[in-house]
Amino acid sequence: MNAELRLTVPVARVLAALVADPTGDHYGMELMQSSGLPSGTLYPILARLTEAGWLDKRWEDIDPSEAGRPARAYYRLTPAALPVARQRLAELHEQTRPAHAHVTKEATA
């Protein structure tokens, strides 16, 4: 897995949606809703994460004629990527926290 992935805000949004349910199977439309990203932004990110080894992609096991719809592609964080994703998101959260939050925390301590 390539841990040196550039964590932009859209990538962080996708990772946050995946980390929220790390064992669940996520599909494009659901990730668009949970990340708030349009399809044109989401799919390149999913492809980049998959190629970097952060995501496993598998096809839904259905018979399209019985289900009445084509099979979907499902994404899930790889076991190796989950702790790295959590750590990178925590670091990003720390970096983007407003300055007064640090002050309040220190004052409380």
Add this chain to the structure above:
Amino acid sequence: MISRLCHGLLARAARRWPVDLRDAMLAEWQAELHVLPTTAQRLRYAASLATSRPHREGAVVIRPHRDVAHGLLWLLSITVLPAVYLPLALNWTSSTDPIMIVWQTWVAAGSVVAAAVLGIVCGSLTTGVTQSIKPMAVARWTTGIAYVAILAYYVVEGSLDGALLTDMTYWALSAAALCTLAAWVARAGWMSLSWAIVVIAVPVSFWFANLHNGLSDFSALGMEPFFGGEHLPAFTFAVGKQELLHVIIFLFVYAHVLVLRHRAVPVPVVEAPKEVAA
């Protein structure tokens, strides 16, 4: 109809993806599109994919015949279209009566939009041009060739004089400089700024094209009575209906889309022979 349009947009989007991912991505998008409940959602989904770029560029297929055809189409578009449009547009821009003014206002606004749209369409259809001409030189070639074509039109029309020649020369120089600057800025990754420069280039070069004309002094050319004596709307109308303005918008948008759509052909990596490498 909408369904076909959406599938067409998805197919177009897939063609921009790397070959190894193309079929899988298209199948995935079609599966998602299938379950979207409303037409608006389906259109938004497909349009967003069609207007975005993949995470990495697909392999560039070198097709010299296609590039030559694109080059010829580009040459025809920047020479024939202005030469045909300029006299045609004169028929509806020269009349000044109150009823015609209302009509002309709408047509002028429509022409500005249509010129930009046509530039985008032509730029998208002739992307092979930048395989023959360097992207940074596209603006210079486009304005240079259009400059010759427009001057030729004025010669045939019999209206070319020293003043017009000076104005058009200043126009071509300013257009080439500003559009090349926009191309450099785009190459640096600042897309929005590059488009802002193109937008600024239109009035600046248009001003140069009218140096010996009242428009460069911000004159409304006597149109105020049609706009309740107001100068600004009258001046906007006087500028907006200028057929040369529409040609300029078309040329600048066309050239800039070509720059933005350029994809470099990867240089093949030649490995050194083992004995030499050793």
